[in-house]
Amino acid sequence: MKTITYFTAIITLLFLFACSDKENQTSLNNEASLPYALLNKVSGLKVINSSINNKTHTTALLYGNQQAIQRIKANGSPIEKGEKLVWITWHQKSDPNWIGAIIPGKLISIEIFEAVSGKANISYQKFDGNAIQIKKDTLGNHNRIEMILKQKMAILP
Template sequence: MKSHSTICIAVLFLFSCGPTKQKEELINTKASIPETFDISGKNLKVITTMLNRYDSTTSLLYGNEIAYQSAMQHLKKPSLGEKFTLITWKQQSDKHWFGANIPGDLLAVEILEVGNNQQKTELHYRKLLGKSLTPVTDTLGASDRVNFIISQEASLTP
């Protein structure tokens, strides 16, 4: 009986030993946002998530407290002080979970801020591309993107 226990323990010990996974294998560093953007320091809340199967993209819409409350109340008119950040990644297969997709390369970061200029609401929209966060100077389609961002409703979470 004692030899069976010793053999079982030895077999379990052998199977429990294996190479440790590298950080790059366990953490999706490919999808990380550059530290220069400092997403953590902006005190943003997740408003909603979006999956676009046609483009194979995943997006997260973040907002400050004012933007979050507007989205929760389904307000479609921009309020002074709202700050939205829409981050979009290309999807990639998750090698740790069969059939799952996870964010891959960072495609774009879109920033929308609602300001005030002489009693008039002013929308400031910027788009940054890729890991280098290269600013886009072409404003074609910017008003459509602004309307899209403002029209998003908050996801309900328990």
């Protein structure tokens, strides 16, 4: 009987010491999280498209409101008043939990497009990095705006 008790105690101790506390390995990717001040800019929006650029090692998501989604589904008719698009770009990084997987890393930028009165009057704001510094120099972004407005809806099974 003593042998069984000792054996059970040893096995129990081995199990207790074998368990490790992975406090330093968080399951949340806080580095890729949006700053709290900008969460209201994307709340209620749906993902329209995603993009991965292996040359620049970036990942991007395009979000939009229901009006923008309906316009894009209708093969990109001209932008209408009330539409909102948000383009978020992150650096890529290796996933510490899965070998070979790549996940979003540090936030690069958040670009917000809102149609005030159609295509002629689009409100454009660009926030750089996690510090949410608004980029005041938005001249010459016509090509960028055109590229994002021409995005197609992602096809999901």
